[in-house]
Amino acid sequence: xxxxxxxxxxxxxxxxxxxxxxxxxxxxxxxxxxxxxxxxxxxxxxxxxxxxxxxxxxxxxxxxxxxxxxxxxxxxxxxxxxxxxxxxxxxxxxxx
Numbered sequence: 627x628x629x630x631x632x633x634x635x636x637x638x639x640x641x642x643x644x645x646x647x648x649x650x651x652x653x654x655x656x657x658x659x660x661x662x663x664x665x666x667x668x669x670x671x672x673x674x675x676x677x678x679x680x681x682x683x684x685x686x687x688x689x690x691x692x693x694x695x696x697x698x699x700x701x702x703x704x705x706x707x708x709x710x711x712x713x714x715x716x717x718x719x720x721x722x
Contacts, residue, residue, distance in 0.1 A: 636688025645689035652676055654685045656707070664722045665693050668703040686710045690717050698722075 636647050645656045645667075652673040658665050667689065672682045686707055693700050699722025702708035711717055 634684070636685055636692065638689075638692050645685060645692065647681065647685040647688065649681055649684075650676060654681050656685055656689050658689075658703075661701075663697075664699045664701050665689075666701040666703045667707045670704055670706045682706060683710060687714075690720055694720055 634647060634649055636645050639646050639655075643658055643660075645658065647654045652675070654672040654676070655670070656667050657669045657671075658667045660666070667686075670682050670685065672685070687710075690700060694717075698720075700707070700711075700717075700720045701722055702711055711721060
């Protein structure tokens with residue numbers, strides 16, 4: 627199966643300080659730390675076998691949606707998140 631299952635959802639694993647996405651029997655995640663009203667995403671990780679399939683983009687999109695729902699801002703602490711924000715102006719209001 628090479629396509630992304632669009633029914634999968636991103637969850638906030640607060641005890642581990644990361645957003646997680648289960649897909650195709652593996653786990654992609656974005657580590658973060660909180661500072662006041664901001665979430666600083668410091669690292670994104672997709673299993674090597676699943677790279678190039680848009681999974682990291684789905685992960686970041688879901689994380690940004692969760693951040694928005696909490697009324698927080700995001701700081702891109704890794705290049706992938708910075709590039710995603712630059713390519714998706716619909717999330718520009720979240721930049722903190």
